[in-house]
Amino acid sequence: MTDTPIRLLLADDHPVVRAGLRAVLETEPGLVVVAEAATAEDAVTRAAEGDIDVVLMDLQFGKGMGGADATAQITARPGAPRVLIVTTYDSDADTLPAIEAGATGYLLKDAPPEDLAAAVRTAAAGRTTLAPTVADRLMNRLRTPAVTLTRRETEVLALVAGGLSNQAIGDRLHLTEGTVKSHLARVYAKLGVDSRTAAVATATDLGLIRR
Amino acid sequence: MTDTPIRLLLADDHPVVRAGLRAVLETEPGLVVVAEAATAEDAVTRAAEGDIDVVLMDLQFGKGMGGADATAQITARPGAPRVLIVTTYDSDADTLPAIEAGATGYLLKDAPPEDLAAAVRTAAAGRTTLAPTVADRLMNRLRTPAVTLTRRETEVLALVAGGLSNQAIGDRLHLTEGTVKSHLARVYAKLGVDSRTAAVATATDLGLIRR
DNA sequence: CGCGGTCTCTAACTTTCGATGGAGGCCGCT
DNA sequence: AGCGGCCTCCATCGAAAGTTAGAGACCGCG
Structure with missing residues (x-):
């Protein structure tokens, strides 16, 4: 053998x-x-x-x-x-x-x-x-129902982590600021947070975005 | 030899x-x-x-x-x-x-x-x-003179990176929200940024705070 | 002892965020 | 065809965050 x-x-x-x-x-x-x-x-x-x-x-x-x-x-x-x-x-x-x-x-x-x-x-x-x-x-x-972000949500959150404002993210992604906010609002809900910095912190912990 | x-x-x-x-x-x-x-x-x-x-x-x-x-x-x-x-x-x-x-x-x-x-x-x-x-x-x-943060500034920034609000940071450190803001304002000036998330991003890049 | 740096605080003002509650279009699956 | 995600956009309102321009107190250094 x-x-x-x-x-x-x-x-x-x-x-x-x-x-x-x-x-x-x-x-x-x-x-x-x-x-x-x-x-x-x-x-x-x-x-x-x-x-x-x-x-x-x-x-x-x-x-x-x-x-x-x-x-x-x-x-x-x-x-x-x-x-x-x-x-x-x-x-x-x-x-x-x-x-x-x-x-x-x-x-x-x-x-x-x-x-x-x-x-x-x-x-x-x-x-x-x-x-x-x-x-x-x-x-x-x-066991714990997956906290998964959609592609767009991840994309937006990554730019938030990079320090960009909602307006700047909108420009970069060709979206209105309002759309960026909608994406982020859903991200916050999924992650159980209520601010961009908190979202970045917990998403980083969960490995959802790159450091 | x-x-x-x-x-x-x-x-x-x-x-x-x-x-x-x-x-x-x-x-x-x-x-x-x-x-x-x-x-x-x-x-x-x-x-x-x-x-x-x-x-x-x-x-x-x-x-x-x-x-x-x-x-x-x-x-x-x-x-x-x-x-x-x-x-x-x-x-x-x-x-x-x-x-x-x-x-x-x-x-x-x-x-x-x-x-x-x-x-x-x-x-x-x-x-x-x-x-x-x-x-x-x-x-x-x-070449570029060291960007050094004072102890307090680093402390505040680390809590920002943890996702806390200015008010929450103030409570944690026994400061008023206004004081937290003045520390952050000096941090922003030193790092050349204008928002908390951008400060966290560049400070992390520079290794000034732990991920 | 004066000087500079740090830390603290204040107050008023502007800008950005976040919450809320929709709405329409596209796409894949059934 | 219908349904459910996903993505996009809108407006409004209150709450944070950030700006500006101060000021007093403490401490180490020369």
């Missing part, structure tokens, strides 16, 4: 992390790192070549596409490799898009090497591994 | 990163990794044993002490090793405390391996290496 090894692609913009993953995974029998990618774009093109079983994907890349978009593009093709997210953060803003994009698993970089290898094998078999904190988060999502 | 190797301690809470640093640095002649630490506390005690030349220190540890505090404790002793910061972020809130704490250098994890090795050698010789973005940041600091 140990005939065909699992072929891996490492996608991370940090050379040190790639070297670490390589060092950790290549000591494992049955795992072979066949390629590395320093950008999300590279990962997409490399994964398309068809000789990869599992992609270990970071979410944050310094420039260009993010890991979530890359994951979506990779998993969109038929016969695509599995994508295992290996990242530093686990906020809602990170995990949910990645899972929606079709990731087969989600690990944190502080995971011990043996967990990593086990997750790779699980992913290769098409099953899911989630870091405990991520699993907790998902359970909470299901 | 290649007789005594440079002895290294790797301090990072991610096993993968430690493995990566080890892999990258041990291929370099004259460098030996003699110890690893998964927490800042461990790093401090291990560095005290006296057989270390350079500590590669992360700033973010999952739990407990941070890398900046650990750096301060390590460099405080006589005959202390050099501390080279190797981290992911380069905001003012990270770099400045670390440098104040006595770090000999500051690199980002996306640095290429050869830069890393070079920085270790430079650090061992007691000289400084800074990542370009960090150097830029320091130059800007010197």
